[in-house]
Amino acid sequence: MVAEHVEQAEDPGAALAAIRILGADTFAPVLLTGEALAPQDAEAVALSLTALPPSRDVAPAPPAGPEGPWLMAWRDWGTATVLALLTDGGTGVPPTVPAPLPPPGPPQGEPAGSGTGAEGWPGWSVRMGQLSTLALPGLDGPIHDAARAAPLALARGATRAVLRRDYPTAARIARWLAWLHTDGVPLALDPAPLVEHIEVMAGGDRLALDTAIARRLITS
Structure with missing residues (x-):
């Protein structure tokens, strides 16, 4: 399905960008049903990661750093991780693990804890x-x-x-x-x-x- 989407698109670059935006949800039909990932679909996702490569910089988690790059870094991590899981290696480049999200602070009126x-x-x-x-x-x-x-x-x-x-x-x-x-x-x-x-x-x-x-x- 993913490969067909890219092949039939008037703008293949925009189709690859759409895969990047959808992220790991691209694999939802496979992960939720146990079906095998079609090789051509795996190739299309891998192409989206090589044509539009994720940043290798580790962005700090907000509010310490900007929200956009950090969110995209985690979404890219999810895509690359699932691709590697389903294809025994994916693109061959291990995904960078972004900065973790600090725990939430305690609700007002409740005791302070680790957050x-x-x-x-x-x-x-x-x-x-x-x-x-x-x-x-x-x-x-x-x-x-x-x-x-x-x-x-x-x-x-x-x-x-x-x-x-x-x-x-x-x-x-x-x-x-x-x-x-x-x-x-x-x-x-x-x-x-x-x-x-x-x-x-x-x-x-x-x-x-x-x-x-x-x-x-x-x-x-």
Whole structure:
């Protein structure tokens, strides 16, 4: 499917850029079903990483550094890591592991803990949502450890996004809750009705993709 997308595109360069933006979600049909990755699709993803190479610089995590390069570095890490996992090497270049995300600070009125000095859970949960493309089976790393360490912050973030009717953000954070559910982490919020509510209340291609992946994670 990916190779066909590139071959039939009027602008192959734009098609390769689209693969880079989609990131590890390019592999979602394979990772969620156990199907084999077609060799031509693997070649198309590898070409996107060589034609538009990721930065080799390790960007500091926000708020210490700019958000954009750091987010893209993690998304590229996810793409390169899954490609290597599915093809026994991928491009042959090990992906650079970006700086980890500091834990969220404690909610107002609650005792300070290991998160003291970090941003509060509202901004932290939104930032984790921006990395929802990493919430896939087969991927594990510092961002996943951060999710495991703060499931309550993610539950609060998803609830806050729904109450604000920010359904795209809610869907992205719900993916992490679904991933944690699959990972066996106890949650304060059942992700199944949350995802169902988001699907009923909002639409759009990106939101549909996030909720479809979350549903598959929950039922796997």
